[in-house]
Amino acid sequence: MMDINVVCHIHSDWSYDAKTPLRQLAESFAKRNNTVVMMTEHDRGFSEKRYEEYRCACAEASSNEILVLPGMEYSDAENRVHVLTWGVPFLGEGLPTGEMLQAVKRHNGIAILAHPTRRNAWQEIKPDWLECLTGIEVWNRKYDGWAPSATAPGLLGLGKFIPFVGLDYHTERQMFSLQMVLGLRGPCTEESVLDAVRRGRCSARAFGLPLDHTLLRTSMPGMKAAERGRRKLSSFVKKHTVAHR
16 A cells, blocks of 8 residues: 555646646646646536547646646536536536536546535535535635635535545645545556545545644634635735725
8 A cells, every 4th residue: 555645626727717737737746745636627618529638638747756637627507516526528518516426426436525615505415416425625725725614524424525625726826735645556547546535545634734633623723813814814905906906
């Protein structure tokens, strides 16, 4: 068994709202001691043909040091519920979440509910979704900021879900010390990575510590206070900038 560091929920210039090329992402994350980049491009603008081209581009960006694993972030027509997926062909754009999740299950793929607090997406969860979800994103750097989601812990109790952490990387601003650690059996390939997740041989880390680590738990109140301060400052700066244009 070999433990590897993995970064999740990453967007490249294949997504409509990101600009970093795959090869540049691979090099950047490899320098940060990661072995796998689990990509999640937005479904918007994709087709079966474009998805196959994207898979080829991920393979070309991979190297002996790092695996760039293709994946998609599906969103419903209202752009409220988002799900990260790996191990499935392209399913379509703007699909109803239940239909999409059933398709992921048929393909034995991985499905992670992304940033459940964004637009209160957690309120949309249907009972039949639960058997299709592999995990819940409990800390999303872009939407949760410097502290984990307040909503996700309650959702974990609805089933046997893996707590996931993701950068939701679009720009360097989302760079943060959130990783998944996977236990691989055999070489690092797309299938061995997916198998590790399916079998639950993975755990979430923040700043190199498990999320349930005592040191990390005791620091949470301070981190949440810092996040509130960061949001207030960001809001002030935005208002000040607009007022002086």
